[in-house]
Amino acid sequence: MKAMLSALAVSTAIFAASPASAADLEVMHWWTSGGEAAAVGELAKAFDGTEHSWVDGAIAGGGGTARPIMVSRLIGGDPMGAFQFNHGRQAEELIEAGLLRDMTAIAEAEGWLDVVYPQSLLDSCTVDGKIYCAPVNIHSWQWLWLSNKAFESVGAAVPANWDEFVAAAPALRKAGLQPLAVGQQSWQTSGAFNVLMVALAGPDVLVKVYGDKDVDLAAGPELASVFAAAADAREMSQGSNVQDWNQATNLVITDKAGGQIMGDWAQGEFQVAGKVAGSDYTCLPGLGVNELIDTAGDAFYFPIVDDAEITAAQDVLAATLLSKETQVAFNLAKGSLPVRGDVDLSAANDCMKKGLEILAAGNTLPAVTQLNTEDTNNQLNDLFVEFFNDTGITPEAAQARFVDIIKSGE
Amino acid sequence: MQNARPNQLFRNMTAKIAAIPMILTALCVFVGGTVWTIVYSFTSSKLLPRAKFVGFDQYERLWSTSRWTVSLENLFIYGLCSLVLSLIIGFLLASLLDQKIRFENTFRSILLYPFALSFIVTGLVWQWILNPEFGVQSVVRGAGWIGFSFNPLYDSELVIYGVLIAGLWQGSGLIMVLMLAGMRGIDQDIWKASRVDGIPMWKTYILIIIPMMRPVFITTLVIIASGIVKVYDLVVAQTGGGPGISSEVPAKYVYDYMFQGQNLGQGFAASTMMLLAVLIVVIPWAYLEFGSKNRG
Structure with a gap:
């Protein structure tokens, strides 16, 4: 009884001690x-x-x-x-x-x-x-996450850039592995496309197309090559029957897929799974082509x-x-x-250090969310989720619809 | 002379007063909300409604969007199939239960049970059942039939039928119960008479029972049709509109553009088109149904 009373007294004391303004x-x-x-x-x-x-x-x-x-x-x-x-x-x-x-x-x-x-x-x-x-x-989209073990299992070197990844895809496919993991959420596909645009056509193109709504550039040859690359990515992503982005990341973590184009938030999943950057998985900022990150x-x-x-x-x-x-x-x-x-991130792993270096060097570009309204992004999501799932849409047809969206954007 | 006929307006006063809250709700919420939506569908409202009128711009954009046309196509396929199939399945199940079988209560509960589940649960359950990795396909393959392939949810041609299966599973029980109630309302003497005349059972059903069940059929049709137009949660839970945009439905388009796309005007335009589609179906039906009574 005494113990209970004193316990009560203590708890009231705690309540009394907390300032009145606590919310x-x-x-x-x-x-x-x-x-x-x-x-x-x-x-x-x-x-x-x-x-x-x-x-x-x-x-x-x-x-x-x-x-x-x-x-x-x-x-x-x-x-x-x-x-x-x-x-x-x-x-x-x-x-x-x-x-x-x-x-x-x-x-x-x-x-x-x-x-x-x-x-x-x-x-x-x-x-x-x-x-x-x-x-x-700061989260950046421009990362390619690769499973080292998936490439070792088919006797290929871990790719150092997008083109090597595309070249290695048939070997992965043959071994029954998924070359590129993409989930069904529509923002994943449009995000992957935007990453391809930065990596292959350069950051200026992205800023002009989305920031200034440059219709001629959107219809031009630079974007045509990005759409061709997106068609490659579509080919490589066929058969990844997952919904959420972290399920797609999980395919890479469990070495069932070669790689995934995803923002650096995927990093947290590798960390939770106890994987080590460099030996278990590899990250390529800017797809290994244009080492840039956006500041979303x-x-x-x-x-x-x-x-x-x-x-x-x-x-x-x-x-x-x-x-x-x-x-x-x-x-x-x-x-x-x-x-x-001004903070010390010496505990960061290899991938984060790569990001910090790029950031310190000032190789950044504005994020798509800073350039486009949500309405435009939603239309892009619709276009790319359709494009990535329907091989009947040619890159040229998709580009024509892309130009329409840019034209109507604010 | 001094007590002329009492004013029609004041007859049944208590009943009319009691109906006032409902009338007000109907006027303000339903009619008012509908008018407001239609008016704002002609504006360029984004995240918040703004009265900046842009004419038919939102409608032009709507009809040039392939996602909208795919949505309509899907609704048409889903609607037609689910209307016909759930009526047939419901009627067949009801007439089987009507044969005075043993354990009728048990069967009725089992068949009605899916209706107790929400569309979200139904969608998730069928997403798992139809998933190629651990659903029907893998079970059949595990049983030795290696070449078996049944993967509707990841096939853009078939996905709407995958949704349809789930919808039928969930909804047929209710239709069955409605039909059964209608059959029980039919006088047993009619059955006796047809038996005396030696009319086969299937003929009795088609030529006598079904015409007598007309009111039940109309109720059922309205219930099924309203369920079809607002189909949304089933698709969200089962496929999320995928693969790609191949299982999108109009209600999902409205939601996505109003809230996710932060483009209220576009969502309003789409919902106005949905309303128009419903009216096109309902007005001729109401005319046929109620118009004839006035004449008779």
Whole structure:
């Protein structure tokens, strides 16, 4: 009885000790695969270390599923504490409608303008000179992940670039292995196409086609060669009957597929599976042709909430997300690159180091999400998921439809 | 003279007052929402509705999109097959159960059971059953028939039939129960009379019972048809619209463009076209069904 009473006393003391301003902050995101969940755990741990607590609002199914849910919460007048978006044009209208908080004060107090590298990350958060989001990581699409064992098993050397990979594909096919793993989610196919465009036609072409909506270039020979390469990729991807991107990555991890074109978030999956970069798997930034990465990534936005406690907690979260310790712990788990140039990532593996070198050398390009509206991206998704699944569509026909989409894009 | 006929409006006052909330809901939510959607389908609304009118631009884009035409084709195939097959299967099952068999209750529960599952569960179950790696194909191959190939969900020509199988499995039980209820409503004397006259059973069903079950058939048709137009969750769970875009349906197009594509105008235009398609079917039917009563 006495023990119970003292236990009660202690627990009330704990409650009394916590400051009155502590708030539960609901944070919504779509990080649910193994590597992603480990990474988000780091964020929650860091935030729980402050006086506030993290309420996890994970939505499975990727950004395409999660974004509408978040937007309907916002428009419906039931805002969460904070939410993840890919920074770029996705939040444009939410900012215009005045639903999101201006975080400029926090950004200035924390000195984001000095520490965030590359600067373009903050630019994507900025509308009319005000900063609306806290970038947390840099994710780049331009990676080819290869299973070393799959190539060894057919007696081929691990390819060093896209062309060698294409050349090795028939041998893999003959041995009953899947040359290229591609899931059925439509963004995977359009993403792979954009990577081929950067690698084979160069970053300037991508920026002009998507950024300036250059129709002549989109109809021209540079893009025709990219479409021919996409037809190769289509041939190599036939038969990969999987749905989600991480299932496709798993085919590479388990040496059932030769490779996968996927962003560096795939890195987290290799890590969770205990694979070692260099000996178990190989990563080729820019498909080994054009060593470049884009500066896409995730950022947190903070809705306007009618509650001073929540607002205060939002400020603390924003500062926590960009602190040095959080950046290191989070990005090591997720396999992404930190948004600060001044943190020490010596614990990073080979692939992440490659990424850091490219980043330090300044070989970056803007992300497709920063150039295109979601509407245009959705149309591209539709085109490429059809193209990759229907061998009846010629590269020329696909290019003609691509030109139409670019023409109607804003 | 002073007590002329009471105003029609005030007859049955209590019933009319009681109906007011429902009438208001119907007007505001259904009619109001429909009108609002149609009006905004002529705007260039993106993530949020904005009254910037662009004429028929959204419709032009809609009809030049191959995903939309594929969706319509799929809905047509799915709709026609599911209408005909679920009526036939439902009627056959009901007439078998109607033979005063033993354990009728048990059979009825088993056949109706799939209907208790949501389309999401149905879609997932059939995704697994039809999956070539661990579904029907691998079971048959495991039994020794190596050359057997049954892989509808990853074949763009067949995928809509894979969805159809799941839809029929889920829905036929309900149709069966409706039909059975209709058959039980038929006077037993009619059966006795036809037996006395020596009419074969199948002829009795086709020439006497089915015409007598007309109201049941109409209810069933409406239930099946409304299920067809709004088919969405089954496709999302079973195929996600794939492979490629070969199992897309109109409702999914509406959702994807309204929310994922952040293009409300395009989604509104597509949903307006869906409404128009329903009206084209419903108006002639309502005219035939209710118009004749007024004349008679």
